[in-house]
């Protein structure tokens with residue numbers, strides 16, 4: 001008998017949502033996390049937006065799990081007292097030249113099953129948000145914001161209530177399989193230990209590639225490499241005159257310097273994008289040039305941004321599985337159909353909209369494990 005039925009590596013929002021789904025089905029679940037707190041990497045360094053699913057290619061996992069996950073998340077928040085607000089977002093074309101791109105996104109959203117977008121001309125936008133300048137916009141009423149820490153605490157509570165366990169300060173350093181069971185080596189401080197399990201889920205975020213490479217696979221399968229892409233946020237030290245989130249037109253797969261609000265009303269702008277070889281959470285002011293770039297981007301839609309209102313806030317790192325300039329990759333949720341290892345699910349490239357999609361990802365992974373013998 002293995003020590004545990006299912007081990008999940010990584011206590012970010014994705015690992016926790018998967019653990020919650022499996023524990024709710026009656027599985028004996030153990031979550032292993034290398035840090036001293038849950039959700040201390042990407043899950044606590046993001047925009048906290050519940051995305052509607054406008055941008056992702058129709059039929060992709062990102063589109064499917066975002067659209068499905070958004071409604072699951074709103075329901076979960078309401079039932080579990082997690083702070084959130086369906087505040088809506090304005091996607092704006094700041095010039096006439098951007099309107100064709102705006103319409104293309106609206107058409108894509110319709111193909112993803114989003115039927116609530118509302119087209120607004122410049123005057124209608126000014127009625128809603130008097131300080132916002134644009135040539136045209138779409139209002140997305142189902143976009144919202146969420147307290148991501150509150151969400152992870154609620155998931156933690158569900159896992160515990162269903163008999164699951166989360167062990168912190170424990171890094172997974174080795175994985176072997178004899179096709180029946182997995183043998184996992186862990187390190188907690190100086191202490192090395194081992195445990196066995198029947199099912200294994202790797203939800204390691206930026207560490208997913210290193211985890212996946214601990215196992216051997218047959219010919220034809222390669223663990224996706226991770227390419228970190230850093231994003232900086234500036235916070236605004238004044239109350240912004242907007243009720244809704246504001247997104248400019250995306251540039252490739254980057255959503256542009258957007259305005260997000262958190263559930264307490266605090267405004268942040270970002271994230272920008274910087275492809276790197278390492279994971280570095282230090283805020284790099286770039287000798288003042290970063291602030292100047294942000295102010296320029298923001299004044300395209302908010303000309304009234306006061307001088308000196310922005311100050312450095314936080315940094316997040318996207319776990320991308322494609323290089324700069326390549327087409328954006330879908331979520332890489334790999335079951336035995338891809339890698340050939342029974343009862344293993346490994347998740348790669350879980351960037352945005354991973355927070356929005358987490359509950360749908362939990363359901364998806366539990367279906368993959370059901371059919372993975």
Ligand SMILES: Cc1cc2nc3c(=O)[nH]c(=O)nc-3n(C[C@H](O)[C@H](O)[C@H](O)COP(=O)(O)OP(=O)(O)OC[C@H]3O[C@@H](n4cnc5c(N)ncnc54)[C@H](O)[C@@H]3O)c2cc1C
Pocket residue numbers: 009010011012013014015016032033034035038039040041042043044045046047048049050051170171172173203204205206207208211231271315316317318319350351352353354355356357
């Ligand atoms: C800048 C930015 C903005 C974003 N904005 C949004 C947004 O507004 N809306 C949205 O829906 N999504 C957004 N996302 C995406 C969202 O934040 C992620 O998809 C989600 O947080 C990923 O969760 P995760 O659990 O996969 O990863 P993580 O939160 O990184 O968790 C992975 C965990 O695995 C642990 N781990 C790794 N290796 C090991 C090991 N060997 N042993 C033990 N533990 C290990 C790590 O310590 C970590 O805690 C954004 C992402 C970024 C970077």
